[in-house]
């Protein structure tokens with residue numbers, strides 16, 4: 001049997017559990033950092049550029065909580081090592097990591113270079129591995145949790161999101177494979193799957209829609225339909241970052257978190273078009289048996 005960690009102790013006087021979250025300048029990471037601090041976690045809120053921490057500082061002040069802001073660029077192994085070593089030096093423990101940092105990409109094979117795809121993989125896949133690898137010895141020591149924000153696009157491939165979905169599929173495959181192995185040494189592994197969330201995600205694409213459509217050649221009509229559908233999905237049905245962060249908190253605090261946690265009923269329904277094992281318990285139950 002896998003021995004999953006007990007929920008970390010948050011009673012007054014006890015050592016506060018420590019969580020490190022990546023990509024907290026905005027969106028789900030910012031909301032998760034505030035929610036974790038509010039729930040009593042010592043929260044290490046990391047950003048690749050600490051000059052972009054104003055919104056986080058304001059949200060924390062508004063919530064009346066403290067967050068420990070540190071630099072961490074997920075694609076820079078030295079930055080990752082420095083951040084994690086610093087947390088251990090200052091707090092002596094690491095109980096959970098939330099791999100939240102990520103970036104979208106819109107394109108398709110004929111309209112992008114392989115180098116573009118590698119860049120998407122670098123942030124969304126190898127970035128997650130860089131942080132997870134550096135954190136695992138400490139999570140093993142604490143019987144902690146490794147949580148990664150993936151996407152419904154880590155389950156269902158979506159047009160003009162080939163590279164992004166490939167990276168999120170890769171993360172899901174890696175984490176689903178790691179889960180029973182990490183479980184054998186006392187670390188629980190979960191992925192959190194948002195659908196559309198109203199964050200800086202779309203702005204951060206830096207997409208010039210008119211220019212992209214004009215350069216799309218034979219793909220212009222299909223891309224036009226995709227853009228219209230995506231805009232209306234974000235306008236009509238996007239979840240709040242705080243709503244999505246609730247799923248991160250579930251992964252952080254549930255006594256036995258599921259492997260796969262969708263952030264909304266919409267996300268459950270959408271991934272349900274493909275998944276027979278919505279929370280991952282059937283697969284993890286089976287593969288855990290292979291290592292116990």
Ligand code: NAP
Pocket residue numbers: 022023024025026027028029047048049052072073074075100101102103104123127149150151152153193194195196197198199200201202204
């Ligand atoms: P967001 O507001 O754009 O936040 C993304 C965060 O990742 C930002 O803080 C960004 O920092 C950071 N980041 C990007 N590259 C980084 C790097 N190399 N090192 C460290 N941090 C980096 O978007 P979000 O929606 O909150 O995204 C959070 C996660 O949710 C991502 O993994 C995303 O793929 C996933 N997701 C989002 C949606 C959605 O609809 N919003 C849907 C499904 C999944 P900077 O400010 O420095 O750029």
